[in-house]
Amino acid sequence: KAGVTQTPRYLIKTRGQQVTLSCSPISGHRSVSWYQQTPGQGLQFLFEYFSETQRNKGNFPGRFSGRQFSNSRSEMNVSTLELGDSALYLCASSPGLAAVGDTQYFGPGTRLTVL
């Protein structure tokens, strides 16, 4: 099976712009989770989508949003970018059976730089 793919791999934006990142999960996986990784804050959970519905959300401002399509592909959007949004954004997919403790498989990440 193909792994989790994320596009684009690298992105440079300026403050105030918005950005959309994409994640394609492993075939058959219905859950997609997003994480932000920064040197200062480490790995932080953004949100999880399962069957096109947001199942959980981390402690991030409303500028961070996401969605999931019927084919389980997911996008996350960050509006009005700030310098502090510079980070590696990781997407993880899993079958979606959270009740039995899914193992999440990660994509290669999107490196976002905000100037």
Added chain:
Amino acid sequence: AQTVTQSQPEMSVQEAETVTLSCTYDTSESDYYLFWYKQPPSRQMILVIRQEAYKQQNATENRFSVNFQKAAKSFSLKISDSQLGDAAMYFCAYLSRGATNKLIFGTGTLLAVQP
């Protein structure tokens, strides 16, 4: 709220030797899952090993094994016969059993392998 602590920011091991990475966590839950992920310089997060809290037997995967002490809330990773390719950042992560796939990560331990 659950927390995960990795008290060793950096570790070093000689090739072919054994090293143990420490992880402690805090939770009031009785049923949960613990993971070790490896993040090499490529930044791709790779699953190393998984442990179900209800299983007393420690998980093993080839050269990787864990020492899971539920009462002490400790979950250490032992790497035997260390190889140069084991050099990476290692993250301990906690997952509640329930209706979400939110992983809670520790701050990581950077492992160097000396030839």
